[in-house]
Amino acid sequence: MDVLELIKTRRSVARMKPDSVDRDLIERVLEAAVWVPNHRLTEPWQFFVLQGEAKRRFAEIRRDFRRTALPNPDAPEVQPALERLYTETVQTPTIIVVTAFVAEDAETREEDMWATFAATYALMLGSWSFGVGTYWRTGPLRDYPPFREFLGLPADRRITGVLYVGYPAEIPQKRRTPPAEKTVWLE
C-alpha cells in the first residue's frame, strides 16, 4: 500500500480479533516510530508494551478507575458493564502505553507533546501497514495514581495515550470534511 493509501485507510479499530500480534512486528513498528520529527532531538517518549499478566493488571486498574466514577460501584446492575470493560481490555492482543517526558521549559514541553503525538501516530500507521489495527484512548485514567504506580512513572513523565493493538474484526467507516473546505491557498 502506498503511503497516501495507508493514511487514508487507517481507522481506529474498536473490535479486534483475539489473534496475538508478534513481538517482532511490534519491535519493527517501534523502530520506525522513533524516527518522527522531533525538535532538538529530545526523544521525549517512552513506550510500555503490556502483554500477559501486565495486561491483566492494567485491565484491573482500568476497571477500578471506572468504579471511581460510579455513585454506587457495588450495585449489581453495574457489574456486567465493569466485567465487560475488564474482559475487553484483557482480550486486546497488545496494549502500548505511550508516555512523554515533561520538560521544565514550557516551549520544549509543548513541542515534546507534539513529537510524542507524531510517534504515536507513526505507531498507528506502521501497525496498519501490517494490517494491524489500533485504537488510541486518552482521558483522566492517565492521571490515576495506581496506573502511574503500575508503570513506575516519576513525576516528570506524562501518560499521553493508551494504544490498543490487534488485528481488526471490523473496520469502521468514518467521514472527513473535504480538505478544500479547510485550506486557504495564498499567492
Ligand SMILES: Cc1cc2nc3c(=O)[nH]c(=O)nc-3n(C[C@H](O)[C@H](O)[C@H](O)COP(=O)(O)O)c2cc1C
Ligand atoms: C489525541 C487523541 C486522543 C484520542 N482519545 C480517544 C479516546 O479517549 N477515546 C476514543 O474513543 N477515541 C479516542 N481517539 C480516537 C478518535 O476518536 C478517532 O481517531 C476519531 O474518531 C477518528 O476516527 P479514525 O481514527 O478511525 O479516523 C483519540 C484520538 C486522538 C488523536
